[in-house]
Amino acid sequence: MTTNLSFSRDVSLQPYNTFGIAAQANYFLSITDVDQLRALRADPALAAMPRLILGGGSNLVLSDQVDALVLKMDLLGKSIVGEDAEFVYVQAQAGENWHAFVQWTLALGLGGLENLSLIPGTVGAAPIQNIGAYGMEVQDALFQLEAFDFASGEMRVLDKAACQFAYRDSIFKHALKDRVAITSVQFALPKQWQPKIAYADVARYLQLQAISAPSPRAVSDAIIAIRQAKLPDPQVIGNAGSFFKNPLVSAAERDALLLNYPDLVSYPQASGEYKLAAGWLIERCGWKGKNLGRAGVYEKQALVLVNRGGASGAEVRALAQAVQADVLAKFAVTLEVEPVFV
Structure with missing residues (x-):
């Protein structure tokens, strides 16, 4: 391997998957800059290696030995990138924690992602699975995303239609599986926000709290409370x-x-x-x-x-x-x- 990329060998992936499985990676690289992806593609030996693109590790079950080049997507950053009459557009880099990103949008007074509160993982991984909960999926708010194409060496911009979303599914599990690495995601958050509280658990929680006209923050708090009551904390189990x-x-x-x-x-x-x-x-x-x-x-x-x-x-x-x-x-x-x- 001739590249000067800083690889680690035989790395434990236990801290990088929420199931806590003590797997070992042959090669491991933290991706903090898109140029690293270009350098990987430029090296014939590296380009030929099997790849595992890793976000928060919350949707994986690892084998004991991962015979691949593990690319941990650690690109960070988030910002408001524009607005029009209907939406405010926000963007986050792939390595941003999903729940923290949702809470950041709420702190800005922006609704639209609150039903997806407390879902583990990263922003970059969210479109792959088309994560969803309590009457919403990530496709409902996604505007477009950027991804590095290992086949062409180019950055690609994919809008919602190009992502071919379905129930817990997307093009990234099929035609673009292992071919692209999502680097950033942009969301369109509505200025005329309406709560999505049709799920019985959510409606019941808000009723018990005597909240008849919930804010985005109130809906998020309800979702968080419900999920914490039902689902185990990966940090604990x-x-x-x-x-x-x-x-x-x-x-x-x-x-x-x-x-x-x-x-x-x-x-x-x-x-x-x-x-x-x-x-x-x-x-x-x-x-x-x-x-x-x-x-x-x-x-x-x-x-x-x-x-x-x-x-x-x-x-x-x-x-x-x-x-x-x-x-x-x-x-x-x-x-x-x-x-x-x-």
């Missing part, structure tokens, strides 16, 4: 948040399930399909609070798998597969994993 996608089924499939399970939790979709609550399905299979090896299903929310201490990526995978098998056998519903196994 390793996890990757919601581990399974809520499955979509046809109206006929949902009606058939209702015959046997009248308390089935489902939500109608604009497509005519129904979204089932994966946590409800898992709990009904008896997995809530149960362990398999050193991995387990969180006792307060069956949608979350946790590291009970020293769990390997293989143990997490085995638990996920066991849960999937039981849900399929009981309900004839296939659960899809949200995190990426590396």
Whole structure:
């Protein structure tokens, strides 16, 4: 390797993934400047290496040995970049902490991201997963993003349509997987803000607080309180948040399930399909609070798998597969994993 980039060898990735898996990286580089990405591409040996682009590590399940060049996206900075009659445009670099960025927008008096409060990870990783919670997805506010294209060596600007967003999905998991590194993201935050509080948990919390006309900050506070009550803190117990996608089924499939399970939790979709609550399905299979090896299903929310201490990526995978098998056998519903196994 002829480049003067400052690599580290055999680096523990345990501090860099929220599941707390003690994986080792062959090569590790903190990216603090886009020029580093250009230098990587210019070196034939480096350009040929498998890459793992790492944000906050909140949507990964790592194997014990990561045989790749791990690029930790540590680009920092955020600012207001413009406005028009409808929106204020804000931009953040890829390495910015997502929740801290949301709180920064709220401190500026800008609403639009509050429903995505307390989601772990970084700004640059948010579009890849099209993160979402409580009636909102990142695509709802995203205006455009910049990404370095390792194939062409150029910076690319992708608008919302080009990102090909879907439920917990985007082009960055498909055609552009491993080809680009997102470097910054720009959001359009509405000047005429309206709260999104249709979810029962959010409406109930605001009602208990006697808040009838919530501000963006009040909605954020509600989301934070609800998430803290249901989800484990990765600093305390390793996890990757919601581990399974809520499955979509046809109206006929949902009606058939209702015959046997009248308390089935489902939500109608604009497509005519129904979204089932994966946590409800898992709990009904008896997995809530149960362990398999050193991995387990969180006792307060069956949608979350946790590291009970020293769990390997293989143990997490085995638990996920066991849960999937039981849900399929009981309900004839296939659960899809949200995190990426590396």
